[in-house]
Every structure is written in C-alpha cells, then in structure tokens.
Amino acid sequence: MKKISFIFAASILMACTPSMKTPKEELAQRLKDLSSKGQIAYAHQDTYAYGHTWCVEDYENDPLDRSDVKDVCGQYPAMVGFDLGDIEHGVDKNLDGVPFGLMRKAALQHIARGGMVTFSWHPDNLVTGGDAWDVSSASVVKSILPGGEKNAEFRVWLQRAADFFESLGDVAVIFRPWHENLASWFWWGGKLCTPEEYQELYRMTWLYFTKERGLTNILWCYSPNGPISPEDYMSRYPGDEFVDILGTDIYEFVAPGEPVEASGARFAAEVKDMLSTLVALGTEHNKLICLSETGLEGIPDANWWCESLYPAIQGFPISYVLTWRNAWDKPGHFYGPWKGYAGEDDFKAFAAKEDIVLID
Ligand code: BMA
Numbered sequence: 001m002k003k004i005s006f007i008f009a010a011s012i013l014m015a016c017t018p019s020m021k022t023p024k025e026e027l028a029q030r031l032k033d034l035s036s037k038g039q040i041a042y043a044h045q046d047t048y049a050y051g052h053t054w055c056v057e058d059y060e061n062d063p064l065d066r067s068d069v070k071d072v073c074g075q076y077p078a079m080v081g082f083d084l085g086d087i088e089h090g091v092d093k094n095l096d097g098v099p100f101g102l103m104r105k106a107a108l109q110h111i112a113r114g115g116m117v118t119f120s121w122h123p124d125n126l127v128t129g130g131d132a133w134d135v136s137s138a139s140v141v142k143s144i145l146p147g148g149e150k151n152a153e154f155r156v157w158l159q160r161a162a163d164f165f166e167s168l169g170d171v172a173v174i175f176r177p178w179h180e181n182l183a184s185w186f187w188w189g190g191k192l193c194t195p196e197e198y199q200e201l202y203r204m205t206w207l208y209f210t211k212e213r214g215l216t217n218i219l220w221c222y223s224p225n226g227p228i229s230p231e232d233y234m235s236r237y238p239g240d241e242f243v244d245i246l247g248t249d250i251y252e253f254v255a256p257g258e259p260v261e262a263s264g265a266r267f268a269a270e271v272k273d274m275l276s277t278l279v280a281l282g283t284e285h286n287k288l289i290c291l292s293e294t295g296l297e298g299i300p301d302a303n304w305w306c307e308s309l310y311p312a313i314q315g316f317p318i319s320y321v322l323t324w325r326n327a328w329d330k331p332g333h334f335y336g337p338w339k340g341y342a343g344e345d346d347f348k349a350f351a352a353k354e355d356i357v358l359i360d
C-alpha cells in the first residue's frame with residue numbers, strides 16, 4: 001500500500017515538475033539547452049510582416065504563414081524579432097508601418113509553432129519630438145527619470161509598452177530595451193546621459209514592468225553595440241537583478257573601395273572578440289549570451305552566411321543570432337535571405353549546419 005502511494009506520489013511529482021516552471025523559466029531553459037548543446041537559434045526581424053518584395057496587407061485575414069527565410073530554406077526562423085517603436089504614442093502601427101496587432105498575432109502563432117520571440121523598442125525623443133535617432137539634446141534621459149520634468153509623460157509611454165506585453169498573455173518573450181547604448185546615435189546613448197542615468201532608465205523600465213505591472217514573463221536582454229571592451233560593456237550595466245541575457249549588436253560595414261572579403265574577415269574577428277568577452281561576462285554573472293543584432297546591409301557577399309557570419313559565431317555558446325529586417329519598401333535594405341537573392345544557396349548551407357537551428 002505504502003509502495004503504491006509512494007509510486008503514485010512520485011509520478012504526480014514527475015508529471016508536475018516540468019509544468020511547475022514558469023513560462024519565463026522554460027524559455028530561459030530552452031536558450032540554456034541550446035547553448036549547452038552547442039546550438040545557435042537563427043532569428044530574423046519582422047519576418048512574418050513583410051519580405052524583400054511583399055508585405056502583409058490585412059493581417060487579421062492573413063494566415064501570416066510567409067517569411068523570406070521560409071521561402072528560401074523551407075523553414076521559419078527559430079526566433080522572430082519585432083520592434084515596438086511608436087507604441088508609446090498609442091497608435092496602431094510601429095515606426096516601420098507594422099501593425100502591433102500583426103506582431104501580437106504573429107508572435108503568439110510563432111510561439112505556438114514552437115518558436116521564440118524578441119522585442120526591441122526605438123521610442124521617439126520625448127523632449128524634442130524627434131525620433132530615437134534625435135541626439136540634439138543631452139538631457140532627455142535625465143528629464144524622463146523620476147524627479148524629471150518629463151517623468152509623468154514618460155510613464156504613460158512605459159504604460160503603453162507594458163500594455164502590449166500584457167496583451168500577449170501567459171507566454172514568455174525577450175525584451176531588449178535601450179540597446180546600442182555605448183554609441184551615441186540614440187537619445188539614450190553614451191554621450192547623451194551619464195552611466196548612472198542610463199542605469200536608472202533601465203531599472204526604472206524593469207521596475208515598472210515587473211513590480212508595478214506584474215509582467216514577470218519577460219527575459220531582459222542588455223545589448224550594447226560592439227565591438228567594445230569588457231570595461232565599456234559593463235560601464236552602463238544595470239545590474240544582475242535586471243538582466244537575464246547579455247547580448248551585443250555588431251554589424252559589418254564595408255569601407256569605400258574595400259573588398260567584401262576583407263570587411264568580412266574584420267567583422268568575423270570583431271564578433272569573435274566580442275563574443276569571447278560575453279562568454280567571460282556570462283560565466284561571471286551567470287547569464288545567457290546572444291548576438292542580439294547583426295548583418296551586412298544588402299549582403300553584397302554571396303558567401304556571407306558561411307564565410308563571414310558562421311566562422312564568427314561557430315563554437316560560441318550564444319543561444320541565438322538575429323539578422324535585421326528585409327524592408328519591402330527599401331530594396332537595398334535587407335539583412336536576411338530572400339528567394340532570388342545571390343546568396344540563397346549560401347544561406348541554405350548555413351541553415352543546414354548541424355549547430356544552426358531553425359524552427360523545426
Ligand atoms: C533600422 C532601420 C530603419 C528602421 C529601424 C527600426 O535599423 O532598419 O529603417 O526604421 O531600424 O526598425
């Protein structure tokens with residue numbers, strides 16, 4: 001009798017244990033499992049909203065089953081990225097014309113398909129009325145922090161962003177606010193606020209979401225632009241309590257007259273160097289790591305995926321790598337593959353590598 005009840009209790013415990021993890025813990029575990037198996041999930045920005053030559057017109061009546069990545073290799077990326085820029089204004093579409101309703105539908109569908117989702121945010125400049133790239137005033141961060149004259153208005157912006165996450169329900173996603181913060185091309189950049197102000201901005205966002213709104217299903221990613229030194233990387237780090245993933249955004253740029261092979265080699269060296277830094281910091285702080293944004297605009301190198309990107313990331317325990325969007329309305333602005341592009345076979349070979357993971 002005792003033995004039976006013990007077996008009964010043990011089987012209940014076993015059945016319950018996996019589901020006792022919160023969605024956030026499950027997502028963190030998936031990312032951890034990927035990196036410990038030496039696998040890297042491939043992510044693509046806006047993949048369900050549009051591609052190089054197409055754009056979803058009516059998302060409510062569209063199955064959202066197209067992606068340039070799938071057009072090329074038959075599979076969706078493992079992760080999809082979306083940007084919340086303009087959500088702060090309470091409007092329907094983001095700064096690139098993507099409806100927030102589409103993002104919600106596509107994100108939930110992608111998660112139901114077994115995929116993962118990450119969000120970035122390019123909010124406008126609350127002081128000047130300009131966009132995220134308006135760096136004409138160095139007092140924006142200070143003025144939106146608690147005690148600042150724009151704090152109350154900014155809290156409305158935070159509320160609108162948090163409303164979106166709340167509308168996703170009980171699923172876990174990654175949020176990567178205040179990215180590329182060592183450079184000075186966004187109003188929250190390196191020369192636009194002090195390290196303490198930046199940290200307060202990040203913590204204020206985290207505290208509002210987590211403590212005031214109870215949004216506990218978010219994995220927070222900190223993603224300075226690279227390449228930078230470990231000291232610079234940590235100089236604005238908000239603290240272990242506020243961050244789950246250490247990321248970095250690094251793009252390849254071809255200098256005028258430079259052969260793409262040369263810039264590819266430089267890019268690979270920079271990425272490797274930066275990922276080595278993230279490996280060390282991730283171990284020290286017990287955090288997941290990722291290459292949160294990367295790419296080469298217009299991919300003028302037909303072998304970029306296998307000869308520049310892959311050698312740069314191979315062997316690093318990054319859980320995922322994200323390439324930026326394929327704009328449908330700017331022909332040269334693409335960072336992912338599409339049907340008919342010169343590096344199609346190269347992307348297929350990249351996607352077929354044992355350690356590169358798509359949704360299947
Ligand atoms: C940039 C470009 C812009 C876009 C912005 C936000 O890198 O792709 O065209 O508006 O990201 O998605």
